[in-house]
Amino acid sequence: MHEVREILEALSAGKINVKEAEEKLQRLELRRIGSLAVIDPGREHRSGIPEVVMAETKTSEQLARIIQGMLEAKRFVLTTRASEAQVEYLEDYLTDFEFDIRGGNNHITLLxxxxxxxxxxxxxxxxxxxxxxxxxxxxxxxxxxxxxMGVEVLKFRDVGVAGIHRLIEPLEQIREKGVDAIVVFAGMEGALPTVVASLVDIPVIGVPVPIGYGHGGKGETALSSMLQSCAPGLAVVNIGNGLGGGGIAALIALKASYE
Incomplete structure (x- = not known):
């Protein structure tokens, strides 16, 4: 609800007038983009997590129209699972905006x-x-x-159980920084989230990744392993759901920071 609060505070302080406040609040309402989509600019203010556009299965033209409509209503749009071709199209189509591009190999997260x-x-x-x-x-x-969502993120890469000693330094930093929640990604046998959850006293969200060999190598084994974890501080989202894991962790962190 922070954007609604900011509008009301600006109105109370005399920085904007009633008409301007009304216009800003109206931008948070549902908007229809023809028969293509109904966008929800105010979702973040109800659920705490902003609406995110999943690029996968959409044409570049559809994606551009949806994002343009959202940018008319809010200051940013987060898009997941975009391809290189979609990103190239968007950069040519949305020339008045800035792009933060992460990932690759047709799995691009785009702000x-x-x-x-x-x-x-x-x-x-x-x-x-x-x-x-x-x-x-x-x-x-x-x-x-x-x-x-306004949460600080500490990032630790490539510290899996095949070299478990690599986990020592990240856990020390996590304790020193007073981290509120941890998201752990693992493919193959999916053991790392259980190990982490057994060593910390904060919530851990496990994300199975569709990486591995042969039978169960598309994340099924990792998911089953995490669901059968004997570490009670571990919760699990579905295979590849980085967005869900990050959103849950951020909500926990924000709640903790308010208390």
């Missing part, structure tokens, strides 16, 4: 925003840990959504 916008730090800190370098594109979804 498009007005030139004068930047995420406002609101409080709380999360850590994002990956077992292997192959998990990075999924982790970047979690990091992006947490950052636009």
């Amino acid at each position: 498009i925003h007005h030139p004068d916008w930047k995420p406002k730090r609101r409080g709380g800190t999360i850590a994002v840990i990956t077992a292997g370098t192959s998990d990075e594109f999924f982790a970047e979804e979690a990091e992006a959504v947490a950052e636009v």
